[in-house]
Amino acid sequence: MSAEEFDSYTRGKTLFYGQNGASYGAEVYMDNRRVRWSFLDGQCKEGEWYEEAGHICFVYDDNPDPQCWTFRKEGSGLVARFQNSPGTTDLYEADDLGQEMICLGPEIGV
Structure with missing residues (x-):
């Protein structure tokens, strides 16, 4: 998918992803290519995506190293391959997936 196709398909949605029949994580796709990712463990990462060399690359506030994927539409949804x-x-x-994307607040010690 091109960046335009990916943005058109994802913007305003929360997509849940699976791998080998099990839940993997979920991502909220917001305006201005902003995202919020979770492995469905209550911890969420804020980030953004951009297109580079035909890949959709994500960088998150806690990790500036790009995570690049290719996406294709297959059946009723997307398939993503980590590049x-x-x-x-x-x-x-x-x-x-029978799960909810919940973002807990920051951990605070006593």
């Missing part, structure tokens, strides 16, 4: 580590299993857009 930083060829040979990894694809992620697929899952309709219902």
Whole structure:
């Protein structure tokens, strides 16, 4: 998918991703290519995405190293392939993982 196609498909949505039949994570796609990612563990990462050399690359506030993917529309959703580590299993857009994307506040010690 091109950046325009990806933005048109994702903007304003929360997409849940699965891998090998199990939940992997979820991402909220906001305006101005901003995103919020979670491995569905209550911890969320803020970031943004951009297109580079035909890939959709994500950088997050806690990690400036780009995480680049290719996306394609297949069936009723997206399939994502991680480009930083060829040979990894694809992620697929899952309709219902039976989980919710919850972002807990920062951990505060006593």
